[in-house]
Amino acid sequence: MSLSVPTMAAIRFGYGLRPGEASVQNKDALLAQLPAALQSPVAFPVGGLDERRAAISDLQQQLRDLRQSEDDDQERREHRKLLQRQAQARFQQDANARLLQAVLSPYGFHERLATFWTNHFSTSANKSLPMRLLVPAYEAEAIRPHIAGHFSDLLRSATEHPAMLIYLDQAQSLGPDSRGGMQQKKGLNENLGRELLELHTLGAGSGYTQADVRAAAMVLTGLTIDRRDMDAMFRPGISEPGPHKVLGISYGGPKRTERDYLSLLDELAANPKTALHICRKLVVHFISDDPPDGMISVMTDAWRKTDGNLTAVYTAMLAHPAAWDNPGSKARQPFDYVVAGLRALNAGPDDGNVGRFLKANQGSREDLGMAAKNGDASSPNVGGDATMMGEAGKALRDRKAIQTARALGQGALRRMGQPTWLPPSPAGFEESFGAWITASQLAERLRWARRATAQFGQGFDPREFLKATLADAARDDTIRIVGQAPNKISGLMLTLASPEFNRR
Incomplete structure (x- = not known):
């Protein structure tokens, strides 16, 4: 089965199709995303890099003060717990912003490359408390600015960053x-x-x-x-x-x-072996677990001729015929799947309905706790006052919205085994098809699809949704099954659960 170039460009080299967004027509349009994306702001770390550097310095000072404090052990433990909650809340905001960056960006190829290189030069926010603040800044300032330049600059930037040195x-x-x-x-x-x-x-x-x-x-x-x-x-x-x-x-x-x-x-x-290693990893990530030798050879030639210019390497990959063959050879990893699903459901202008909902409900655990407290209608503070009852109802709705946003975003990624900026080892997350297409993984994705379509699926016609989401990648049996679904939400869910949607 062969697919049109726009469909392959969106699914294999991006994060899927979004209703109303112009499709990529050819490889040149994919490459044009790289300089364009560099001119766009990065959504994380929230507050910007200058603010984040100040926050890191402040955290370090507080940790030093805590070590030198003459307070009793209990007071020091409480103070440290407060610092941990604050750092975790910032980290959660950044992780949500990273997810939204991928969902909302029109530069899917650039976003995929950012994910690839962040995984290649893996660090983990679990290493220490300051790493909660450092790792999001690491991707924003050490990885993303260099993914279209020379590999030597990217290598130096990643190696010299404090997140890598600590990790x-x-x-x-x-x-x-x-x-x-x-x-x-x-x-x-x-x-x-x-x-x-x-x-x-x-x-x-x-x-x-x-x-x-x-x-x-x-x-x-x-x-x-x-x-x-x-x-x-x-x-x-x-x-x-x-x-x-x-x-x-x-x-x-x-x-x-x-x-x-x-x-x-x-x-x-x-070193030529570095070129071979990196080019092979790029092909494994984008094209196939069994990369064609001819494609790797063309890419390493481009590397050699340009002293490791990564844009030249990507150009060689996209120009090779094998880049557009055998659709569905790769599994969508959990982050790919969640982003692609949210993009498919993100109808509407500007940020879309998904983007607006997730932006409005990026709550922390503290927000959930406060909403739960305020939303407890049995609280003595609520009593029988209608205004207080209304406030309690709003707090309860806020709590449910925050819980839904977490369940469809970072909660889903944790359950699927690919939490943001928390790889299992310096080798990063697995790339192989078999690592992600398993019975338990598919069951988790089905649960996610059911919840996501229930939240965002109103107003979609399943057959039109299938056409907009998978275009000519939809197989005849999937078209038939979605068309025979007992109701609209089931049809949408079956689209997101289909074999075609779980592959790229």
Whole structure:
């Protein structure tokens, strides 16, 4: 079965079709999204990057004050719990904003690339309390600005960000023979050196050795964070002195500088095995779990000719005939599925009905608790006063709306196994078809489809919805089943539960 280019562009290379949104007509239109998206504001971190940096500094100061406090243990525990709730509330807002960014953006290909690279350079907000505030900023300032440029710039930006340095314990790595290492009696942490070679550049099985991992970790010593401002810095006093060979190339000398690790990053970015590893991952993400060798070869040639210009690599991928063959080869991961479902239901002008609802109901746990308290009609404060009863009813409706928004957004992603910015390991989330198309996964998606269509499906005709959502990707048996649904909501739900909608 072959599909039209607009349908394939939306489903395979974007987050699906939205009613009323102009479809992408060709590969050039996909590529045109990259510079256009860079001119559009990023919805997270909420409040902007300057405000977030100030919030991170304030949190660090409060944590320092807490450690030095003379309050009793109970007071310190309560204070820390308050800081945890505040950080979690910010994180929840950011995660909601990231979901909305994908739902509302007209630049689906750019959003998919942002998801791919954030997963490639994985960090987790669960690492520490400050990471709740740092990880959303990491995607916004370290990943997104560089996904259409040269890989070397993206690699450097991701590696040097404090979120990466904290996540992979680079902030704790000291050269064993450095002045700081000997004074503190602490030594090397190899995490960043290992993941730099295994995940971020060359790839597993590419020929590097444990000696290369250790040498890379030595070269990276000195790269750490300023814990007051939570920013990256280089401290010569903790960098391991002397030269260190990685893949036969020597870095450093008697006096170490940041130029040593930057040279290592540049050499790894230029390594042909890095090009092969990254190009293969791109094809696995977008096209097939079994990527065609010819396509990878064309992409690595583009990488070599342009010194790793990622737009040139994407262009080579999209220009290859295999990019438009075998529709449905990949599974929509949970984030893909939820975003595509919300986009399909998001009729109306501007933000649409879904966008308006989710924006209005991005409540935190504190909001839910307050709504529950205010909405308790048995409360003595409510009594028989009609005004108070009306306020209680509104609070109850607000609570239900917040619960619905959470259930259709972050709650659904957690249940489906892909919570925002919380990957299971530095390797990120799985890409394979079998990881996401399972009986339990499909059952969870069916529950989500039932709730989403009940919330947003009023006014849709199932047959028209199917046509608008899947276009020529809809199979004859799906068209027949949706047309025979006992009611409109069931027809909409069957569309979102169909095999075609769960694949890309």
